[in-house]
Amino acid sequence: MATYNWQQSDWPDFRFQLEKVEKALLLFSEKQGRVSGILEALPEQVRQDTVVNMLLAEAIKTSEIEGEYPNREDVLSSIRKNLGLHINTAFIKDKSAAGLGELMIDVRNTSNLPLSKEKLFEWHQMLLGTNKKIAVGVWRSHEEPMQVVSGALGREKVHFEAPPSKRVPKEMNDFIDWFNSTAPGGKKEISIAPVRAAIAHLYFETIHPFEDGNGRIGRALAEKALSQTIKRPVLLSLSSTIEANKKAYYTELEIAQRSNEITAWVSYFVNLTLAAQSDAELQIDFTLKITRFFDHFTNQLNERQQTVIKRMFQEGINGFQGGMNAGKYCKIAKTSKATATRDLQNLLEIGAFMLHGNAGGRSTSYQVNL
Numbered sequence: 001m002a003t004y005n006w007q008q009s010d011w012p013d014f015r016f017q018l019e020k021v022e023k024a025l026l027l028f029s030e031k032q033g034r035v036s037g038i039l040e041a042l043p044e045q046v047r048q049d050t051v052v053n054m055l056l057a058e059a060i061k062t063s064e065i066e067g068e069y070p071n072r073e074d075v076l077s078s079i080r081k082n083l084g085l086h087i088n089t090a091f092i093k094d095k096s097a098a099g100l101g102e103l104m105i106d107v108r109n110t111s112n113l114p115l116s117k118e119k120l121f122e123w124h125q126m127l128l129g130t131n132k133k134i135a136v137g138v139w140r141s142h143e144e145p146m147q148v149v150s151g152a153l154g155r156e157k158v159h160f161e162a163p164p165s166k167r168v169p170k171e172m173n174d175f176i177d178w179f180n181s182t183a184p185g186g187k188k189e190i191s192i193a194p195v196r197a198a199i200a201h202l203y204f205e206t207i208h209p210f211e212d213g214n215g216r217i218g219r220a221l222a223e224k225a226l227s228q229t230i231k232r233p234v235l236l237s238l239s240s241t242i243e244a245n246k247k248a249y250y251t252e253l254e255i256a257q258r259s260n261e262i263t264a265w266v267s268y269f270v271n272l273t274l275a276a277q278s279d280a281e282l283q284i285d286f287t288l289k290i291t292r293f294f295d296h297f298t299n300q301l302n303e304r305q306q307t308v309i310k311r312m313f314q315e316g317i318n319g320f321q322g323g324m325n326a327g328k329y330c331k332i333a334k335t336s337k338a339t340a341t342r343d344l345q346n347l348l349e350i351g352a353f354m355l356h357g358n359a360g361g362r363s364t365s366y367q368v369n370l
Contacts, residue, residue: 005260006163006206012174014199016263018192021270028194028270031277035235038284043291048085050287054235054280055079055104057316058223061239062216063100065246070097072314078102099126107220111227111234115179117172120209123220127213134211139168146208148254159254162208171207178203179221183228193229197222198269202256226273236276237283286317289370297352304333305343309352312368323356323365 002008018025039047059075074094078101081092092098103126110119125137140146146162163171179200182190190196201222208214219239226234242249248268256265290313301309311332312320329340344366347353353366 003258004161004206005257006171008260010260012178012203012206013260014203015261016195016266018195018266020263021267024270024274025192025194028274028277031274031281032193032230032234035277035280035284036232038281039235042284042288046287046291048083049291050284051235052076052079052083052085053287053316054237054283055101055108057240057283058237059100059104061237061243062219065219065239065243065249066215070094070100074098075101079104082106095130096128099129102126103216103220107223108227108233111224112231114183115176115221115224117176120172120176120217123217124210124213127216131212139165139172139209140211141165141168142211148208159250160257162206168207168209172209175203175207179225184231191229193226193234194270194273195266196229197225197273198266199262200225201269202253202262202265205253206257222269236273236280238272238276241272241276241279282317286370293352293368293370297350300350301347301352302343304335304339305347305352308332308343309368319367323367324353325365 005011039050042050056072056076056079059079060070060072063070071094074092074097077092078098082102082105103123106123106126113119121137128134128136135141142165145164147158148160148162149156149158151157178188180186181188182196182199184191190199201218204218204221205214210217219242222238223234226236249272252265252268256262298306308324308329312324315321324344326337326340326344329335329344330337333340333343335343344353348355348366351369354369356365356367
């Protein structure tokens with residue numbers, strides 16, 4: 001009996017029903033339109049900051065899903081550089097972070113173009129070009145099975161086994177043909193963006209064509225499918241939403257790779273994109289609040305205070321974990337305890353900060369007042 005979807009006679013004839021996700025699809029469409037409208041109405045600098053922040057979140061989280069933690073500042077510098085926002089480009093020490101930033105921008109800038117083997121190889125080179133231990137920019141060719149495994153040595157559990165390497169070139173030719181034929185105007189056009197993205201991601205992850213980096217490139221392909229189908233670069237971070245509940249993602253993927261009837265997977269992925277779109281709305285609102293905050297307070301803040309507040313904003317919508325206190329302030333601003341305490345008190349007095357949690361004594365901590 002065939003264990004995996006690619007071993008079955010109907011591969012890759014994916015079948016699914018949309019009745020249970022009709023409401024979610026309608027909501028996604030409404031939110032997507034609203035986000036696009038809000039973005040268009042924003043001042044240029046705020047719009048730019050929003051795009052950079054979303055791309056940064058996607059870049060960081062797509063790596064964290066794989067257990068890798070790139071240098072945030074280097075990824076940000078790379079994104080800004082590839083968007084043409086740097087006049088004097090800072091030296092980026094982490095070359096893999098530079099490649100990650102480059103990948104995010106290229107996915108966005110080429111979203112309307114057909115997919116090709118060369119483009120996938122180029123993305124793989126961007127992502128893993130610094131890795132000397134694996135074959136980069138080519139399909140995998142090793143004879144041993146490509147397996148997704150968890151558990152300690154000797155007690156491993158095989159969650160999935162991909163098609164053997166000798167099948168990869170043909171499987172990927174078929175995938176690329178499918179991807180391009182389901183694009184707008186294609187012979188097999190799939191006009192519902194989250195549905196096309198769901199299938200594209202599952203299809204690619206099942207083939208698992210590279211030695212490494214399949215998850216990150218598979219998520220980039222989902223974003224390309226969304227943007228291409230909507231006919232403009234989509235603004236959301238799928239990876240942030242996935243990373244918030246990685247266990248559910250891997251469970252749903254594992255189940256989906258057992259059959260070509262994928263209604264449950266499509267339902268999961270549609271709701272995932274809806275959640276990511278809702279997060280994008282919150283991110284835009286957050287960026288607007290930051291802009292208004294600095295418009296109001298910049299002339300009242302010294303250099304140390306600005307450095308600390310900008311660092312706090314890097315933590316995103318959920319805020320600085322545990323709040324800001326004198327000890328953390330000293331480390332970030334590289335200043336004395338007395339100066340830190342004085343600066344914090346001043347921020348509280350002018351209304352830039354508010355007390356966080358239980359106030360008093362050594363435990364006094366603060367959050368930015370947005």
